Amino acid sequence: MSEKENKIVSTLDGILKDPLKLAGAVIGATAVLGIFAIHMHFEVLPTHGARAHLSPESALAMKGQEVYMQEGCQYCHSQNLRSLDWEVARFADADAYGYYPLPHMMEYYFEAPSMRGSERKGPDLSRLAGSMNREDLEGLLQSTKSDTLRAGHHRFGHLFQSEAGMSPLFLSWRVRMMMNARAPLSDSYQKSVFEQLDGQTRGDALVEYLLTLGRKQSEFAGKYFQ
């Protein structure tokens, strides 16, 4: 071993043997990786040409995505339809989606983090807008019964009862932070947060979000994202 290598080995040895040094090294490494993660940029995908029409969902739906995550829906539901015939037939209305029933990567472009998930205790929700409307969803989420699997897992009535947790300021900061990380959102989108969240509850935001799942693709016979 060269002298340099010897030095590295003895330094590492010193750190590993001294609990204080080891703790310091772990804290230091976590801080460095943390700062790196915070400054990681959104991947910039081209949004010109055929993709020039792409637009984010409303600010209320963005808030709804946050609620979805906070309430842990992703631990039981995926948004990740696989390319298997029986699966498409079960979770999506293939007629409504033309030749493009599967989620396209661009559908998650404005989501941070994306909720595709891999757990599937309940059905896949990526094509939900095609099968359930606003009343269905509000009814399901405000369920009070506990005698069925469906009702037992969805007692979220409290989300619709107060406007708590709907601070527009936090969401607008989040939008600004996403913009700083190069997400293609605009100043007017950031401003719209105040108007959109006004008088709404977390439940309303959640329903708004659920109604966007697969909506654009079904409206454009599967050709919105290509």
Ligand code: HEC
């Ligand atoms: C503990 C697991 C669990 C959690 C948490 C959960 N769900 Fe479910 N969900 C299920 C199961 C299981 C079903 C299927 C029940 C049935 O059809 O009998 C279901 C069904 C649904 C359906 C109907 C889908 C369809 O195609 O018929 C929707 C919509 C839904 N859940 C939304 C949500 C939302 C939104 C949340 C978070 C607020 C949530 N779920 C949280 C387990 C869960």
